[in-house]
Amino acid sequence: MTSMIRMFSLAVTAMLFGLCFAAPASAQATRTWISGVGDDVNPCSRTAPCKTWAGAISKTAAGGEIDCLDPGGFGSVTITKSITLDCAEGIGGAAGGILNSGVPGVTINDPNGGTTPTIKVTLRNLTIDGAGVTQGTYGVRFLSGKSLTLQNVSIMNQGTGSVPAVSFEPSAASVGATLHMTDVDIVNVQNQGVYITPVSGVAVSAFLNRVTITQAAIGFKVEAGGTATLIDSNLSNNGRALWTASGAATANLEGVTIAGSLEAAVFATNGTTIRLSNVGLYNNAFGIKTTGTGIVQSFGNNRLGPDAGSIGLPTATVTQK
Template structure:
């Protein structure tokens, strides 16, 4: 009897160590702090130091929160997660999203700072959707084409940005606040509500050149593109490129130093505007290379 009991105890120990994930528990909610340590379990009482450290210990679909104000580095996201640091000054140098086809990623309450040396703030390559809420993006001008938000998915995907400010992004010749693209044959959807793009190179840019059979559907509402060095809002594509369908409502494009307040460039580009304020630009609105610009109110 004693021998049987010992054998069962040993078997139980082996099974515990053999079970997937038993040796490394994952969190549904992880925490970071400026005084944390990535060797810790990322609990509220033993937080991690960086978003990267916390992400490694967070389950798919989980959440990362901030206990205090600090710089939490860069993070590569490969599965669904929410990073929510509303209420604290949570600095991040960059986020790269390369997740699964059904994964949804949410970034909320973050202060993206490129410090003049980083190329891009939030880069999206793969996933179902990216939500950006109550964030700030600034000083992403460390490359010839740097953007605060570069949404360049490798498959059909969606972008939602709200209550966000982007300033001083892009170089003296290219880049800007927001870039939206689509790959060949894919559909990209982007919705912007209460987004301010100020003092960048471009403000909002939809780029469809070379993406045959693709579609970019883009909506801008209650937003501002002002004081940028080139076009405030631009949709541009080539013959045979992605079809760009953009609607701009209750928004402002003003005092952009060169180019246009709004321009539709390319034979597959259609931009519809309504209830807009367009003033103080070198050129107000324009079309080129067969683009279509329509006013609906």
């Protein structure tokens, strides 16, 4: 009898010891995968992928990455932690993205957005397509966080409800938030292609390199608090191409081509500044426009051809150093 009791005690002890050191069933992985033939009940491993971004994000650790195993439209997603969505690079990567007819594609909203936002989000090698009976609303909407990076992303058929394709609207606590866009194409947008509109005019920055925006009502718009730098980019065949709209908004253009605008190519409203260097303006209804104390500064190396549109002269010329 004593021997049986001793054996039972040892068995219970071993079981409790094992439970103490067993990995939690809900442990999140640093890298997860999605597939058109996956299932969101899966662990999102490479051999048992999930089916949607939303299904995989809950099983991916903060700071981790979700990769695509095959092409597909993997649904809309709301992001509340640092993460990378990648449909080409990484193990098992392949082309894919988001189909968001009638709804937002990607929404970024830091849980600490009202106090100390910290999340950093990267969207890489994706297509975000709002095609359908009702086009998509926001392609990407940033409400709060530390930074948003888009690399090799195509965004199209967005803007239902008069909203932007890319809306960067950091919360009042997101002072210093940054938007980085490289090799991004935005086409067929009912409203703004990219809209920088920080809450309460807090200081934020946007950096765009090799970005094309076309067939938008407004190509690029910056509100008070926003400072945008566009390099080697193309804003063509839009309604109004570039607009600094209020307060201390600033846009710096280097090596940018603006053509075929139905309204102003560049428009600086009261209190805002646009700086032009190596910028070409061609075949616009109106080239350079300012109102009130709006400023358009030229570095004296721009190309305002005879087909640039009804050109207003830059407010000032800045000496290159």
